[in-house]
Amino acid sequence: MPETVRYRKERIDRGIKARSDTIYTLSSYRDMLYLLLPRFLPIAALFCLPLLMGSSYWGKVVFYSCIFALLALSWDFMASVGLVSLGQALFFGVGSYVAGSFNFYLKWPIVFTIPVATIGGALICTLLLFPVVRLRGVYFSMVTLILPLLFDHLIETLEILGGTHGLLSLTPFPNHWLAIYIAMIAVVGVLFGFRRLINEDFGLVLRGIKDDDRVVMAGGINIYWYKAQAIFIASAVGCFAGALMTHYYQFVGRSAFALDNTILPLAGAVLGGPGSFAGATLGTFILVPLSEALRGIGGLRMALYGIILIAALAVLPEGLFHYIERKYHQFERDVKI
Amino acid sequence: MEILIYGITNSVTLALMAIGFSLTFGISGLANFAHGAFFLLGGILTWIFIHQLGIPYFLSALISITLVGLLGFGLYWGLMLRLRGLAINEVIATLAAAIVIIEVLRYLGFSGFTYVLPEFVKGSVQIGESWLDYQRIFLVAIGVALIIFLYIFTHRTKIGLSFRAIAQNERTAISLGIDSDWTAALSLSFGSALAVVAGLAILPLGSIDTQMGYDILISALAVGILGGLESIPGIVIASIILGFGQIIVATFFKAQWQTVVTLAAIVIILAVKPSGILGKYKELEERV
Numbered sequence: 001m002p003e004t005v006r007y008r009k010e011r012i013d014r015g016i017k018a019r020s021d022t023i024y025t026l027s028s029y030r031d032m033l034y035l036l037l038p039r040f041l042p043i044a045a046l047f048c049l050p051l052l053m054g055s056s057y058w059g060k061v062v063f064y065s066c067i068f069a070l071l072a073l074s075w076d077f078m079a080s081v082g083l084v085s086l087g088q089a090l091f092f093g094v095g096s097y098v099a100g101s102f103n104f105y106l107k108w109p110i111v112f113t114i115p116v117a118t119i120g121g122a123l124i125c126t127l128l129l130f131p132v133v134r135l136r137g138v139y140f141s142m143v144t145l146i147l148p149l150l151f152d153h154l155i156e157t158l159e160i161l162g163g164t165h166g167l168l169s170l171t172p173f174p175n176h177w178l179a180i181y182i183a184m185i186a187v188v189g190v191l192f193g194f195r196r197l198i199n200e201d202f203g204l205v206l207r208g209i210k211d212d213d214r215v216v217m218a219g220g221i222n223i224y225w226y227k228a229q230a231i232f233i234a235s236a237v238g239c240f241a242g243a244l245m246t247h248y249y250q251f252v253g254r255s256a257f258a259l260d261n262t263i264l265p266l267a268g269a270v271l272g273g274p275g276s277f278a279g280a281t282l283g284t285f286i287l288v289p290l291s292e293a294l295r296g297i298g299g300l301r302m303a304l305y306g307i308i309l310i311a312a313l314a315v316l317p318e319g320l321f322h323y324i325e326r327k328y329h330q331f332e333r334d335v336k337i
Numbered sequence: 338m339e340i341l342i343y344g345i346t347n348s349v350t351l352a353l354m355a356i357g358f359s360l361t362f363g364i365s366g367l368a369n370f371a372h373g374a375f376f377l378l379g380g381i382l383t384w385i386f387i388h389q390l391g392i393p394y395f396l397s398a399l400i401s402i403t404l405v406g407l408l409g410f411g412l413y414w415g416l417m418l419r420l421r422g423l424a425i426n427e428v429i430a431t432l433a434a435a436i437v438i439i440e441v442l443r444y445l446g447f448s449g450f451t452y453v454l455p456e457f458v459k460g461s462v463q464i465g466e467s468w469l470d471y472q473r474i475f476l477v478a479i480g481v482a483l484i485i486f487l488y489i490f491t492h493r494t495k496i497g498l499s500f501r502a503i504a505q506n507e508r509t510a511i512s513l514g515i516d517s518d519w520t521a522a523l524s525l526s527f528g529s530a531l532a533v534v535a536g537l538a539i540l541p542l543g544s545i546d547t548q549m550g551y552d553i554l555i556s557a558l559a560v561g562i563l564g565g566l567e568s569i570p571g572i573v574i575a576s577i578i579l580g581f582g583q584i585i586v587a588t589f590f591k592a593q594w595q596t597v598v599t600l601a602a603i604v605i606i607l608a609v610k611p612s613g614i615l616g617k618y619k620e621l622e623e624r625v
Binding site: 086154157158267302310313314 | 368370416419420425426428429430432433435436437441443444551555559561594596597599603607608
């Protein structure tokens with residue numbers, strides 16, 4: 001009697017997940033491909049993108065996407081500590097203004113202004129937000145929403161740092177490619193750095209603070225210190241983005257504190273799916289080109305971000321990335337029984 | 338004398354801006370970031386009713402208060418109900434709603450000197466050295482009346498009592514037969530309607546500018562943070578402090594320094610007592 005060959009469907013991640021989740025052993029090239037492809041394909045695509053675009057208009061859009069991806073990553077990092085910021089524009093603006101004023105008043109070259117803006121700006125932001133780390137939830141969000149708008153008013157009314165005109169004719173990057181690849185390396189580095197960091201012991205404490213801060217306190221850990229460190233890391237990334245943008249535009253003005261710089265990263269992170277960092281990056285890389293393509297509708301762009309935010313929250317609260325990830329793990333193959 | 342007069346009107350203006358926000362937040366814990374947008378929308382709707390449709394002033398004011406109130410109710414029932422419990426998503430959603438409303442209004446061009454709401458009574462009166470227009474007197478009267486009305490409303494009427502019940506302990510309130518979703522939706526609707534009332538009182542002092550949608554929100558948040566978001570007496574105290582502070586600084590230094598007063602007040606209060614001057618309910622939870 002001939003034996004009939006029968007097949008059943010099996011999810012391809014079963015074996016790999018069991019091997020790779022805890023003990024880090026991969027058995028075949030297939031396993032490795034399964035894990036590595038979704039990581040390396042997008043990165044390779046990202047690095048090829050500017051070569052395809054050249055320094056055309058869309059090449060600039062790639063650069064903007066990287067800048068906003070950095071801001072979205074910074075938002076996502078704060079959010080995974082339970083600090084939901086509605087003021088990414090604060091980081092962006094402080095970074096821009098620090099880099100801008102060092103370059104404008106002291107004539108420092110770019111190699112110094114950007115690191116100084118990153119570290120110094122992060123220090124300023126952390127000191128500004130330090131009184132607020134005792135708050136959580138909505139209260140923290142409110143304060144972060146107010147701060148950049150108040151800074152905007154301050155610069156406008158006190159006529160400091162260039163006032164309404166801003167600081168003009170700053171040093172540009174030597175060429176377009178340098179700027180765009182610095183931004184890209186930063187995005188990839190921050191993305192994987194954050195993903196690693198949040199799974200280390202340090203990140204474990206941070207996620208603990210998000211889930212239940214009182215339990216973490218009961219464990220004898222000073223959560224304010226941890227929150228301050230998280231704000232420092234996140235704001236350093238935001239300030240770096242601001243400093244890059246300043247030198248790319250060769251201009252810094254009150255628009256650095258505008259609500260756009262808050263809403264776009266926020267919309268990107270919520271659309272892509274908060275909590276995974278990759279989602280935030282994915283979301284901004286969808287939204288920024290989309291909004292550039294829709295430049296024709298002008299003032300309605302902000303309204304569009306709002307609509308996307310509401311739709312993402314109401315329809316797909318888990319976010320695009322988590323949805324895609326789930327589907328990817330559910331690929332099935334036929335297995336011989 | 339001038340300081341006293343302008344300080345009082347400024348304080349009442351701030352209190353009017355903040356009171357609807359505070360009402361909604363105090364009851365349903367919902368931070369309605371669309372508050373400024375509703376304020377603006379109410380003013381513009383009234384303008385449209387008066388100038389485009391030719392409806393008399395008081396009727397159009399009533400209609401726009403009702404409409405925005407319904408919109409607030411709809412916002413809760415259509416959107417917030419899905420996100421209930423996730424405080425952060427609620428905040429993001431209301432902020433997004435605010436941006437949609439304000440930016441669409443901006444796109445339609447409702448800004449500038451054409452868009453002026455009528456004053457209740459024209460003219461002004463001289464008090465000592467300074468002139469005071471009747472609109473500002475009405476504004477103070479409306480503000481004081483609203484605060485008294487809200488106090489009586491939340492302490493004497495059935496709906497008001499159920500509002501406070503939900504605020505104090507939602508589960509106990511539910512077990513006593515109070516529908517918490519319904520009450521929260523009503524509270525958002527009331528808060529939005531109050532925003533329009535404030536708009537009708539404040540907007541005649543100048544022309545409508547879409548940027549106000551954000552500025553009002555900032556003022557409301559600043560007053561709320563200073564006074565304790567859910568406490569109406571706290572709102573009154575905070576607006577008196579901020580109102581007089583701004584006027585005193587504007588008189589003795591420069592008008593531009595008013596923003597600094599707001600910023601400094603917020604930073605100081607957050608460092609000393611994060612739940613605000615009279616904030617009590619959330620003290621333990623928020624001040625971890």
